[in-house]
Amino acid sequence: MNAAADTAEQVHQSTWMDWAIRIGLVAYGVVHLLVAWLAVQLALGDKEGQASNSGAMQYLAQQPLGGVLVWMIAIGMFLLVVWRLLEAAFGYQDEQEDSKRWRKRATSLGKAILYGALGVSALRVALGSGSSGKGGTDSTTAKLMDLPAGQVLVGVVGLAIIGYGGFLVYRGWSEKFREHLDAQGQAGKDGSAYVLFGKVGYIAKGIAIALVGVLFGYAAITHEAKKSGGLDQALQKVLEVPFGQVLLIAIGLGIAGYGLFCFARAKHLSR
Structure with missing residues (x-):
């Protein structure tokens, strides 16, 4: 058992894993740039594409060589899953406090699930089984509603999503994300640009995710599954508020900033 654990740890720390x-x-950065593009297009009146991860996959698949690129994104996401699972199992050995170590490992496991969901979405589109419909989230919420205490469960899910969105906003505002860049990635004019991308990116992504949580919360209060929705529906709701078009464009540009930060992190990886 110890030999297997040592082997896994060596893989986790290897150059090829980097x-x-x-x-x-x-790949993750590309997805965010596509979502940002679709969000801006939505703000400008184009409602053909979904401003969501799955919508981004479908949009990419329709472009020249798009099928190949979707496959590459799927592979990239599953590589991130492997990284996060190894991190959840063997990472953070240098942490002195057990509670902090296990909290970070749990966070890594959660990220593995998120990357896995995106990877499966890309794989479904690559295989031609991705749906262009917008009822998936409604259907999932309806199933939760049918469970015992389902209304409460949907509300809890909404609060959890809002909490995660708030956490991203906090990381962006406090610049905690700097830990993901090595020293060179934070230095000079390039470093300042990378930090700016990260700051606006984390905040914009956090706001967008929190809006999804608000929709879940509203569905729980009204007991109507159709009131919930994914990222695309949340961004469409932004258009209904005063200056919504400007706000949605700002969120789209912010999400693009997150995508660019992913590129910077890939170049100046610190883990």
Whole structure:
């Protein structure tokens, strides 16, 4: 058992794993740039594409060589899953406090699940089984509603999503994300630009995710699954508020900043 653990730890710390992480981060950055593009297009009146991760995959698949690129994104996401699972199992050995170590490992496991969901979405689109419909989230919420205490469960999910969005906003505002860049990646004019991308990116992504949580919360209060929704529906709701078009464009540009930060992190990886 110890030999297997030592082997896994060596893999986790290996040079090829660094390259796998870089490839995955580039793929993750591409997804965010596509979501940002679709969000801006939505703000400008184009409602054909979904401003969401799955919508981004479908949009990319329709472009020249898009099928190949979707496959590459799927592979990149699954590489990130492997990294995060190894991190959840063997990472943070230098942490002195057990509670802090296990909290970080749990966070890594959660990120593995998120990357895995995106990887599966890309894989489904690559295989031609990705749906262009917008009822997936409604259907999932309806199933939760049908469970015992389902209304409460949907509300808890909404609060958890809002909490995660708030956490991203906090990381952006406090610049905690700097730890993901090596010293060179934080130095000079390039470093200042990378930090700016990260700051606006984390804040914008956090706001967008929190809006999804608000929709879940509203669905729980009204007991109507159709009131919930994914990122695309949340961004459409932004258009209904005063200056919504300007706000949505700002969120789109912010999400693009997060995508660019992923590229910077891939170049100046610190883990």
